Amino acid sequence: MAVETGAGARAGMEAPALEGGAVLGSLLDLKADALGTYLRARQRHGDVVRIHVGPPGLRMDMYCVFSAEGAQQVLASESANYRKDNPFYEEIRESFGNGLLTAQDADYLRQRRLVQPLFTRRRVDGYAGAVAEETAGTLASWARARDAIVDVSDEMMHLALRAVSRILFGADADATTDVVHRCFPVITEYVLRRGYSPLNVPRTWPTPGNRRAAAAAEELYGVCDRIIAERRAGGDPAEDLLTLLAGAQSPDGEGFDTAELRDQVLIFLLAGHETTATSLAFTLHLLGRHPEEQARAREEVVRVLGDRTPEAADLDRLPYLTRVLKEAMRLYPAAPVFGRNAVAAGEIDGYAVPAGATVVLAPWVTHRHPRYWSDPDRFDPGRFTPEAEASRPRYAWFPFGGGPRACIGQHFSMLESVIALAMLLRAYEIEAVDTEVPLSAGMTLRAEGPMRCRIRPVRR
Structure with a gap:
């Protein structure tokens, strides 16, 4: 008699639980x-685990x-059954608006x-x-x-913020x-604290945390609203992304109102x-610890x-540098953990998942x-040759999410990452000073200490 194994053998079983405090x-x-x-x-319990x-x-x-x-x-x-309805996304929605990252259903499709x-x-x-x-300013x-x-x-956070601000504004x-x-760290810390807390006071209560977050949000909203008002007035003919968003229309002539436009801007900034800054920083840090891979990437860039100046077409001409970036994003995914909410009861990998359950995906774990x-x-950047990628399941690597809600900005x-890395590596040799960096999982992967690197001009 054949013995059934795998998901079929455990269909409908309760998922094992990680041991925790009483x-x-x-x-x-x-x-x-x-x-x-x-x-x-x-490691202890397998591919579907309950955590209390x-x-x-x-x-x-x-x-x-x-x-x-x-x-x-x-x-x-089964993406329709796993929605962004959990408390964490609700906190993001409250602070950063109902933009493309957080919107649902008809709002999202529109x-x-x-x-x-x-x-x-x-x-x-065209943004290259x-x-x-x-x-070049960073250099x-x-x-x-x-x-x-x-x-x-710090350097890559500044570079990525400058780049996205310039493209948006x-x-x-x-x-x-x-x-x-100045304002984003205050708001994101507030969102994290509330998103992971089992009980929160109302945002309207005048607690020190509420007041700090409200003041930061007011300042951030104010500068966005001022620039949006100027675009709406038609005084700037620029072709930045905000102008294009303000002019975006559906076939029936519908576009974003002022509040929706600000929501999109805030989400794009967030x-x-x-995320890009995280990928850039860890790529440089890894190359600073692996001089042979760094030298190979630099040789390709120079050749x-x-x-x-690099152009968009150069992405396809720099395959090894792209593999380096992908491998860095495997080891240090910018979104290491994120969640969904189960609408109806179902099964994942053969284990029962009840309706209303919080479902957590962890690229940090799947990527390892x-x-x-x-x-x-x-x-090992060699993991991302075309042959190696074709041999793995599609979602063994998913730093940009996937399915119908995959990150619209992944290209x-x-x-941005390949162009920046190419220019930085062509000009400087990188050597990691802080070889071990403590990490935490916030809204993005975070270095909890400095990521110092010694830089030396390349001699050619």
């Missing part, structure tokens, strides 16, 4: 080391899904139809010049760096960059700079570009799953 479950473990807790859950969070009466069960097949089910094949024509490959390729100019700053040591985390980028740099990645903690992120 009072708070795994809440303290997640606060102390969320990434390590998720890794430990998979919070005290009795307020406890939540998170159904953590770690397999590529499970991720594909949640994000693609916004996507309006925005999609602005993110075609041809349109996005702005990215190159902002990277000029590095030439003045004291002791030839820079914190690549054009000539008004300077007016927004300082405000975003999603468009921290392809010479001394000219030994079923898909041999020696998963090793930095822009890759374009």
Whole structure:
């Protein structure tokens, strides 16, 4: 008699639970080391694991899904059943508006139809010049760096914010960059604290945290509203992304109203700079620890570009540098953990998931799953040759999400990252000073300490 194995053998079974405290479950473990807790859950219990969070009466069960097949089910094949309705997305929605990242149903479909024509490959390729100019500004700053040591985390955050602000706001980028740099950390910390807390006071209560977040939001909204009003008045003929968003129309002539336009701007600022900055910083840091791979990437850049400014067409001419970037995004995905809410009861990898359950996907864990990645903690750009990619399940690597809600800006992120890396590596040798960097999982992957690298001008 044949014995059934795998998902079919356990169909409808309750998922195993990670051991936690009697009072708070795994809440303290997640606060102390969320990434390590998720890794430990998979190592001990497999690809679908329940994690209990919070005290009795307020406890939540998170159904953590770690397999590529499970991720594909949640994000693609059964995406209608797994929605962005959990408390964390609601907090983002409250602080940053109901833009493309957080909208649902008819709102999302309408916004996507309006925005999609602005993110075609041809349109996005037109931003290559702005990215190159902002990277040239970073290089000029590095030439003045004291002791030839820079914190690549801070440097790449500044570069990515400058680039996305310039593309969004054009000539008004300077007016927004300082405000975003100052206000975003206050708001994102507030969102994180509330999103992961089992009980929150109303936002209208005059607590110190509420007041700080409200003041930061008021300043951020104010500068966005002022620039939007100027665009609406037609006083600026610029072709920046904000102008294009303001003019976007559906076939029936419907467009964004002023509040919706601000929501899109805030979401693009949120999603468009921290994620790319994270990928750039960790790529540089990894190359600073792996000089042979760095030398190979630089050789390709110099051979392809010479001394000219990189263009969008160069992405296809820099395959090794692209593999380096993808491998860095595997090891350090900018969105290491994110969640969905199950609408109806179902099964994932053969385990029962009840209606209303919080479902957690963790690229941080799936990108290290030994079923898909041999020696998963090793930095190896060779994992991303076309042949190697074709041999793996589609969702073994998903730094941009997937399915109908895949990140609309993924081509822009890759374009910006490859152009910036090419210019930085052509000009400087990188050596990691802080070889070990503590990490945490916030709205994006975060370095909890400096990521200092010594930079030396390349001699050619």
